[in-house]
Amino acid sequence: MAAETFPIGEAARRCGVKVPTIRYYEGIGLLPAPSRTEGNRRLFDAADLRRLAFIRHARELGFEVDAIRTLLSLQDDPDQPCAAADAIARERLADVEQRIAKLMALKDELERMLEQCASGRVAECRVIETLADTTHRHGPFT
Protein backbone atom coordinates (compact mmCIF):
# COMPACT_ATOMS: atom_id res chain seq x y z
CA MET A 1 0.00 0.00 0.00
CA ALA A 2 1.34 3.40 -1.00
CA ALA A 3 1.36 5.84 1.91
CA GLU A 4 -0.49 9.10 1.52
CA THR A 5 1.53 12.05 0.26
CA PHE A 6 0.84 15.77 0.02
CA PRO A 7 1.97 18.58 -2.25
CA ILE A 8 3.65 21.54 -0.62
CA GLY A 9 0.57 23.73 -0.56
CA GLU A 10 -1.46 21.25 1.40
CA ALA A 11 1.45 20.55 3.73
CA ALA A 12 1.59 24.27 4.37
CA ARG A 13 -2.13 24.50 5.07
CA ARG A 14 -2.14 21.48 7.35
CA CYS A 15 0.82 22.62 9.39
CA GLY A 16 0.09 26.33 9.50
CA VAL A 17 3.37 27.23 7.82
CA LYS A 18 3.84 29.22 4.65
CA VAL A 19 4.97 27.51 1.48
CA PRO A 20 8.30 29.35 1.12
CA THR A 21 9.03 28.63 4.77
CA ILE A 22 8.85 24.90 4.09
CA ARG A 23 11.31 25.25 1.26
CA TYR A 24 13.48 27.36 3.52
CA TYR A 25 13.49 24.67 6.21
CA GLU A 26 14.46 22.12 3.63
CA GLY A 27 17.24 24.41 2.46
CA ILE A 28 18.76 24.75 5.91
CA GLY A 29 18.42 21.04 6.59
CA LEU A 30 15.71 21.08 9.28
CA LEU A 31 13.42 19.10 7.06
CA PRO A 32 14.78 16.25 4.91
CA ALA A 33 14.43 16.79 1.16
CA PRO A 34 11.16 15.06 0.30
CA SER A 35 10.57 12.86 -2.70
CA ARG A 36 9.50 14.48 -5.96
CA THR A 37 6.99 13.76 -8.68
CA GLU A 38 7.94 13.26 -12.32
CA GLY A 39 7.30 16.94 -12.77
CA ASN A 40 9.74 17.87 -9.98
CA ARG A 41 7.15 18.73 -7.36
CA ARG A 42 7.72 17.96 -3.71
CA LEU A 43 5.68 15.21 -2.07
CA PHE A 44 5.53 15.13 1.71
CA ASP A 45 4.47 12.15 3.79
CA ALA A 46 2.84 12.04 7.21
CA ALA A 47 6.20 11.92 9.03
CA ASP A 48 7.33 15.05 7.21
CA LEU A 49 4.16 16.83 8.28
CA ARG A 50 4.62 15.84 11.91
CA ARG A 51 8.18 17.09 11.85
CA LEU A 52 7.11 20.31 10.20
CA ALA A 53 4.37 20.92 12.76
CA PHE A 54 6.88 20.31 15.52
CA ILE A 55 9.25 22.86 14.05
CA ARG A 56 6.49 25.40 13.81
CA HIS A 57 5.46 24.93 17.43
CA ALA A 58 9.02 25.09 18.64
CA ARG A 59 9.66 28.27 16.66
CA GLU A 60 6.49 29.81 18.08
CA LEU A 61 7.76 29.00 21.53
CA GLY A 62 10.85 30.99 20.67
CA PHE A 63 13.38 28.20 20.23
CA GLU A 64 16.15 29.03 17.82
CA VAL A 65 16.67 26.92 14.77
CA ASP A 66 19.84 25.51 16.31
CA ALA A 67 18.00 24.47 19.46
CA ILE A 68 15.37 22.78 17.33
CA ARG A 69 18.10 21.05 15.41
CA THR A 70 19.47 19.52 18.60
CA LEU A 71 16.00 18.58 19.80
CA LEU A 72 15.38 16.84 16.52
CA SER A 73 18.75 15.13 16.73
CA LEU A 74 17.45 13.35 19.83
CA GLN A 75 14.70 12.04 17.63
CA ASP A 76 16.84 11.29 14.59
CA ASP A 77 19.72 9.51 16.32
CA PRO A 78 18.24 7.66 19.27
CA ASP A 79 21.42 5.61 19.29
CA GLN A 80 23.76 8.47 20.03
CA PRO A 81 25.66 8.08 23.28
CA CYS A 82 23.27 8.35 26.17
CA ALA A 83 25.44 10.96 27.84
CA ALA A 84 25.21 13.26 24.84
CA ALA A 85 21.46 12.91 24.57
CA ASP A 86 21.20 13.43 28.29
CA ALA A 87 23.19 16.65 28.11
CA ILE A 88 21.05 18.02 25.31
CA ALA A 89 17.80 17.07 27.01
CA ARG A 90 18.98 18.45 30.34
CA GLU A 91 19.95 21.78 28.83
CA ARG A 92 16.66 22.09 26.95
CA LEU A 93 14.78 21.14 30.10
CA ALA A 94 16.38 23.90 32.14
CA ASP A 95 15.50 26.37 29.43
CA VAL A 96 11.93 25.13 29.23
CA GLU A 97 11.47 25.35 33.00
CA GLN A 98 12.70 28.93 33.07
CA ARG A 99 10.32 29.89 30.32
CA ILE A 100 7.43 28.30 32.12
CA ALA A 101 8.21 30.17 35.33
CA LYS A 102 8.34 33.52 33.58
CA LEU A 103 5.18 32.86 31.63
CA MET A 104 3.35 31.86 34.82
CA ALA A 105 4.33 35.17 36.41
CA LEU A 106 3.13 37.06 33.37
CA LYS A 107 -0.10 35.06 33.33
CA ASP A 108 -0.81 35.94 36.95
CA GLU A 109 -0.27 39.60 36.26
CA LEU A 110 -2.50 39.61 33.20
CA GLU A 111 -5.22 37.84 35.17
CA ARG A 112 -4.94 40.38 37.96
CA MET A 113 -5.39 43.17 35.43
CA LEU A 114 -8.41 41.51 33.91
CA GLU A 115 -9.99 41.15 37.35
CA GLN A 116 -9.52 44.81 38.10
CA CYS A 117 -10.94 45.65 34.72
CA ALA A 118 -13.96 43.48 35.39
CA SER A 119 -14.59 45.35 38.62
CA GLY A 120 -14.71 48.58 36.67
CA ARG A 121 -11.47 50.09 37.89
CA VAL A 122 -8.66 51.04 35.59
CA ALA A 123 -5.86 48.72 36.51
CA GLU A 124 -2.56 50.07 37.60
CA CYS A 125 -0.43 47.93 35.42
CA ARG A 126 2.58 46.14 36.77
CA VAL A 127 3.53 43.98 33.83
CA ILE A 128 7.06 45.31 34.02
CA GLU A 129 7.54 44.15 37.58
CA THR A 130 6.27 40.67 36.81
CA LEU A 131 9.32 39.73 34.86
CA ALA A 132 11.75 41.31 37.30
CA ASP A 133 15.17 39.84 36.93
CA THR A 134 15.71 36.96 39.29
CA THR A 135 17.55 34.72 36.93
CA HIS A 136 20.00 36.90 35.11
CA ARG A 137 22.75 38.01 37.45
CA HIS A 138 26.05 37.77 35.74
CA GLY A 139 28.13 40.49 37.22
CA PRO A 140 28.93 42.18 40.53
CA PHE A 141 26.24 44.84 40.85
CA THR A 142 25.52 47.23 43.68
Place this chain on the structure above:
Amino acid sequence: MAAETFPIGEAARRCGVKVPTIRYYEGIGLLPAPSRTEGNRRLFDAADLRRLAFIRHARELGFEVDAIRTLLSLQDDPDQPCAAADAIARERLADVEQRIAKLMALKDELERMLEQCASGRVAECRVIETLADTTHRHGPFT
Protein backbone atom coordinates in the same frame (compact mmCIF):
# COMPACT_ATOMS: atom_id res chain seq x y z
CA MET B 1 17.64 64.42 45.85
CA ALA B 2 18.89 63.56 42.37
CA ALA B 3 17.94 60.04 41.36
CA GLU B 4 20.65 57.63 40.39
CA THR B 5 21.50 57.38 36.70
CA PHE B 6 23.57 54.99 34.62
CA PRO B 7 25.56 55.22 31.41
CA ILE B 8 24.62 52.87 28.62
CA GLY B 9 27.33 50.33 29.34
CA GLU B 10 26.21 49.78 32.89
CA ALA B 11 22.58 49.68 31.85
CA ALA B 12 23.53 46.97 29.41
CA ARG B 13 25.42 44.96 32.03
CA ARG B 14 22.64 45.28 34.60
CA CYS B 15 19.92 44.23 32.22
CA GLY B 16 21.78 41.58 30.28
CA VAL B 17 21.30 43.39 26.98
CA LYS B 18 23.97 44.51 24.58
CA VAL B 19 24.76 48.18 24.19
CA PRO B 20 23.73 48.48 20.53
CA THR B 21 20.49 46.68 21.34
CA ILE B 22 19.57 49.42 23.79
CA ARG B 23 20.16 52.06 21.16
CA TYR B 24 18.13 49.96 18.76
CA TYR B 25 15.20 49.78 21.18
CA GLU B 26 15.36 53.52 21.59
CA GLY B 27 15.38 53.89 17.81
CA ILE B 28 12.23 51.86 17.31
CA GLY B 29 10.50 53.57 20.21
CA LEU B 30 10.30 50.72 22.71
CA LEU B 31 12.43 52.65 25.13
CA PRO B 32 11.93 56.41 25.59
CA ALA B 33 14.92 58.54 24.60
CA PRO B 34 16.80 59.02 27.87
CA SER B 35 18.34 62.25 29.08
CA ARG B 36 21.88 63.11 27.99
CA THR B 37 24.97 64.51 29.62
CA GLU B 38 26.71 67.69 28.48
CA GLY B 39 28.90 65.44 26.36
CA ASN B 40 25.88 63.88 24.64
CA ARG B 41 25.97 60.57 26.50
CA ARG B 42 22.80 58.74 27.42
CA LEU B 43 21.82 58.55 31.07
CA PHE B 44 19.31 55.92 32.11
CA ASP B 45 17.32 55.95 35.34
CA ALA B 46 15.94 53.06 37.35
CA ALA B 47 12.61 53.10 35.49
CA ASP B 48 14.42 52.83 32.18
CA LEU B 49 16.33 49.83 33.47
CA ARG B 50 13.18 48.08 34.63
CA ARG B 51 11.55 48.66 31.28
CA LEU B 52 14.62 47.41 29.50
CA ALA B 53 14.79 44.25 31.59
CA PHE B 54 11.14 43.64 30.89
CA ILE B 55 11.71 43.94 27.17
CA ARG B 56 14.57 41.50 27.34
CA HIS B 57 12.54 38.92 29.22
CA ALA B 58 9.60 39.29 26.92
CA ARG B 59 11.81 38.90 23.85
CA GLU B 60 13.39 35.81 25.37
CA LEU B 61 9.92 34.41 25.82
CA GLY B 62 9.43 34.89 22.12
CA PHE B 63 7.06 37.85 22.12
CA GLU B 64 7.33 40.01 19.04
CA VAL B 65 8.26 43.62 19.38
CA ASP B 66 4.72 44.60 18.48
CA ALA B 67 3.28 42.40 21.20
CA ILE B 68 5.68 43.96 23.68
CA ARG B 69 4.63 47.37 22.49
CA THR B 70 1.02 46.62 23.32
CA LEU B 71 1.96 45.10 26.67
CA LEU B 72 3.90 48.25 27.50
CA SER B 73 1.01 50.40 26.35
CA LEU B 74 -1.01 48.89 29.20
CA GLN B 75 1.68 50.23 31.48
CA ASP B 76 2.11 53.57 29.76
CA ASP B 77 -1.54 54.53 29.38
CA PRO B 78 -3.33 53.09 32.37
CA ASP B 79 -6.12 55.52 31.55
CA GLN B 80 -6.92 54.11 28.16
CA PRO B 81 -10.45 52.78 27.91
CA CYS B 82 -10.82 49.77 30.11
CA ALA B 83 -12.29 47.78 27.27
CA ALA B 84 -9.23 48.31 25.12
CA ALA B 85 -6.82 47.36 27.87
CA ASP B 86 -8.99 44.38 28.64
CA ALA B 87 -8.87 43.20 25.04
CA ILE B 88 -5.11 43.49 24.89
CA ALA B 89 -4.61 41.72 28.20
CA ARG B 90 -7.08 38.99 27.28
CA GLU B 91 -5.37 38.32 23.99
CA ARG B 92 -1.94 38.20 25.60
CA LEU B 93 -3.28 35.92 28.30
CA ALA B 94 -4.61 33.41 25.81
CA ASP B 95 -1.26 33.42 24.08
CA VAL B 96 0.62 32.98 27.33
CA GLU B 97 -1.59 30.09 28.41
CA GLN B 98 -1.04 28.29 25.14
CA ARG B 99 2.68 28.70 25.45
CA ILE B 100 2.65 27.34 28.96
CA ALA B 101 0.65 24.29 27.90
CA LYS B 102 3.04 23.49 25.09
CA LEU B 103 6.10 24.01 27.23
CA MET B 104 4.66 21.75 29.94
CA ALA B 105 4.19 18.99 27.39
CA LEU B 106 7.73 19.43 26.17
CA LYS B 107 9.02 19.47 29.73
CA ASP B 108 7.30 16.17 30.50
CA GLU B 109 8.79 14.56 27.45
CA LEU B 110 12.30 15.78 28.22
CA GLU B 111 11.96 14.52 31.79
CA ARG B 112 10.80 11.14 30.53
CA MET B 113 13.86 10.94 28.33
CA LEU B 114 16.18 11.87 31.17
CA GLU B 115 14.65 9.15 33.34
CA GLN B 116 15.19 6.51 30.70
CA CYS B 117 18.73 7.73 30.24
CA ALA B 118 19.35 7.49 33.96
CA SER B 119 18.20 3.90 33.93
CA GLY B 120 20.78 3.12 31.27
CA ARG B 121 18.46 2.65 28.36
CA VAL B 122 18.59 4.65 25.18
CA ALA B 123 15.37 6.59 25.09
CA GLU B 124 13.07 6.36 22.18
CA CYS B 125 12.44 9.99 21.62
CA ARG B 126 8.98 11.37 21.10
CA VAL B 127 9.64 15.08 21.22
CA ILE B 128 7.84 15.51 17.94
CA GLU B 129 4.63 14.00 19.25
CA THR B 130 4.67 16.19 22.35
CA LEU B 131 3.82 19.31 20.43
CA ALA B 132 1.22 17.63 18.28
CA ASP B 133 -1.18 20.13 16.88
CA THR B 134 -4.18 20.54 19.10
CA THR B 135 -4.53 24.24 18.75
CA HIS B 136 -3.98 25.01 15.13
CA ARG B 137 -6.82 23.70 13.08
CA HIS B 138 -7.85 26.22 10.52
CA GLY B 139 -9.18 24.20 7.69
CA PRO B 140 -11.24 21.12 6.97
CA PHE B 141 -8.73 18.29 6.96
CA THR B 142 -9.24 14.61 6.47
Place this chain on the structure above:
DNA sequence: CTTGCTCCTCTAGCAACTAGAGGATGTAGA
Protein backbone atom coordinates in the same frame (compact mmCIF):
# COMPACT_ATOMS: atom_id res chain seq x y z
C1' DC C 1 48.86 65.44 28.36
C1' DT C 2 48.53 61.09 26.80
C1' DT C 3 46.92 56.31 27.48
C1' DG C 4 42.91 53.75 27.50
C1' DC C 5 38.25 53.02 28.26
C1' DT C 6 33.56 54.24 27.18
C1' DC C 7 30.67 56.65 24.46
C1' DC C 8 28.80 58.64 19.94
C1' DT C 9 26.79 57.93 14.91
C1' DC C 10 26.60 55.35 10.85
C1' DT C 11 26.84 51.54 7.77
C1' DA C 12 26.91 46.75 6.87
C1' DG C 13 25.98 41.99 8.04
C1' DC C 14 23.30 37.95 9.97
C1' DA C 15 19.17 34.88 11.14
C1' DA C 16 14.83 33.55 9.95
C1' DC C 17 11.76 34.35 7.27
C1' DT C 18 8.49 36.61 3.39
C1' DA C 19 7.18 38.44 -1.01
C1' DG C 20 7.53 38.61 -5.92
C1' DA C 21 9.26 37.80 -10.71
C1' DG C 22 9.35 34.68 -14.40
C1' DG C 23 8.40 30.31 -15.91
C1' DA C 24 6.85 25.13 -15.86
C1' DT C 25 3.21 21.72 -14.50
C1' DG C 26 -1.26 19.70 -13.56
C1' DT C 27 -6.25 19.55 -13.96
C1' DA C 28 -10.87 20.62 -15.26
C1' DG C 29 -14.06 22.24 -18.58
C1' DA C 30 -15.58 23.49 -23.67
Place this chain on the structure above:
DNA sequence: TCTACATCCTCTAGTTGCTAGAGGAGCAAG
Protein backbone atom coordinates in the same frame (compact mmCIF):
# COMPACT_ATOMS: atom_id res chain seq x y z
C1' DT D 1 -7.51 18.57 -27.74
C1' DC D 2 -7.13 23.06 -26.35
C1' DT D 3 -7.22 26.48 -23.02
C1' DA D 4 -7.75 28.62 -18.61
C1' DC D 5 -6.26 28.77 -14.05
C1' DA D 6 -4.37 27.11 -9.81
C1' DT D 7 -0.21 25.33 -8.04
C1' DC D 8 4.29 24.39 -8.36
C1' DC D 9 9.34 25.43 -9.48
C1' DT D 10 13.85 28.43 -8.72
C1' DC D 11 15.94 32.69 -7.73
C1' DT D 12 16.51 37.22 -6.00
C1' DA D 13 15.39 40.89 -3.00
C1' DG D 14 13.14 42.80 1.10
C1' DT D 15 11.81 42.70 6.36
C1' DT D 16 12.58 42.20 11.33
C1' DG D 17 15.37 42.19 15.16
C1' DC D 18 19.34 42.49 16.23
C1' DT D 19 24.96 42.53 16.10
C1' DA D 20 29.53 43.84 14.70
C1' DG D 21 32.75 47.25 13.16
C1' DA D 22 34.63 51.74 11.37
C1' DG D 23 35.86 56.23 12.59
C1' DG D 24 35.84 59.66 15.88
C1' DA D 25 34.78 62.34 20.45
C1' DG D 26 34.64 62.47 25.70
C1' DC D 27 36.54 61.64 30.14
C1' DA D 28 39.39 59.72 34.18
C1' DA D 29 43.91 58.36 35.97
C1' DG D 30 48.65 58.61 36.11
